[in-house]
Amino acid sequence: MLSDKKLNKIVDTIKNDGIGVMPTDTLYGVVGSAFSVNAVKKIYNIKGRDDKKAFIILIDSISTLKKFGFEIDDNLKRTLKKFWPGKVSIILSLPKDNLEKFNYLHRGEDSLAFRFPNKESLINILRRTGPLVAPSANTEGKEPALNVAEAKEYFGDKVDFYLAEGMLKSKPSALIKINEDGKIEVLRGTI
Numbered sequence: 001m002l003s004d005k006k007l008n009k010i011v012d013t014i015k016n017d018g019i020g021v022m023p024t025d026t027l028y029g030v031v032g033s034a035f036s037v038n039a040v041k042k043i044y045n046i047k048g049r050d051d052k053k054a055f056i057i058l059i060d061s062i063s064t065l066k067k068f069g070f071e072i073d074d075n076l077k078r079t080l081k082k083f084w085p086g087k088v089s090i091i092l093s094l095p096k097d098n099l100e101k102f103n104y105l106h107r108g109e110d111s112l113a114f115r116f117p118n119k120e121s122l123i124n125i126l127r128r129t130g131p132l133v134a135p136s137a138n139t140e141g142k143e144p145a146l147n148v149a150e151a152k153e154y155f156g157d158k159v160d161f162y163l164a165e166g167m168l169k170s171k172p173s174a175l176i177k178i179n180e181d182g183k184i185e186v187l188r189g190t191i
Helices: 004-015 037-047 062-068 074-083 120-129 148-155
Strands: 020-023 028-033 056-058 088-093 111-115 174-178 184-188
Touching: 004 020, 004 028, 004 120, 020 148, 028 037, 028 148, 062 074, 074 088, 074 174
Parallel strands: 056 111, 088 174
Antiparallel strands: 020 028, 088 111, 174 184
16 A cells, blocks of 8 residues: 555656656556656657657546547547446547647657556546656667556666556557548557
8 A cells, every 4th residue: 555655756756857767557668747848858768769659648527538628528428438448448639739749759640548447546646647658667669567566677767766566567558530520540469
């Protein structure tokens, strides 16, 4: 169980451009604020990640999408509720007037991938930190860390915190795209 003191420290670290390794609803992830250009840059650097590959963003509710400029009409909400909360990441085309603002996140793709996890402890953190980028805890081309010890082998002291939750072994989230016409395209996994 995460103590209030440790939770407060993690939240403060994230709100101050810090990054860390913590369990998500699927695997351990390297997390940082989705609204911090510096945190996102740090994560790309320590992972050695291809800078054309965007990160999945964890959110605490469907309404959080409004912070990225999305209008949540009834049709979109109905579609999202078919998959969320859950282990499905959904790619949405960014509203045109927010393309420049979130360029550091979409990496030229003009869309972002979001996941609303079904894990209460993670949602509690997200409510306090805001949306988090959360790529798997590994360097490019390596296997995802299954525990904090493995994550430390990858990152050592290059992150600001580690939050352990024992062994986490899961497939990455399914990945779907909701096209502008409302059609759903499955890109990875099964739904």
